[in-house]
Amino acid sequence: MKKIQILGTGCLKCKKLAEEAEAAAKALGIAYEIEKVTNINDIIGFGVMATPSLAIDGKVVLVGRVASAEEIKKFLV
Numbered sequence: 001m002k003k004i005q006i007l008g009t010g011c012l013k014c015k016k017l018a019e020e021a022e023a024a025a026k027a028l029g030i031a032y033e034i035e036k037v038t039n040i041n042d043i044i045g046f047g048v049m050a051t052p053s054l055a056i057d058g059k060v061v062l063v064g065r066v067a068s069a070e071e072i073k074k075f076l077v
Helices: 012-028 040-045 069-076
Strands: 002-007 032-037 053-056 059-063
Touching: 002 012, 012 032, 012 069, 053 069, 059 069
Parallel strands: 002 032
Antiparallel strands: 002 053, 053 059
């Protein structure tokens, strides 16, 4: 199971990134869990200084922008 973490305070861009990540996982047919990391200290703990960001299985793969589902698929395979 892939752990998809959305790092952000809950803004519209963060929500959009979560939607795109979920769409990517569903399109690939993989088992996944989405966690929204909203605590600023936890986000900084990832070494991220810009949100929204995306981490897969604890590794940051995207910082400071919303990616499309097609782009996120590359990180999930």
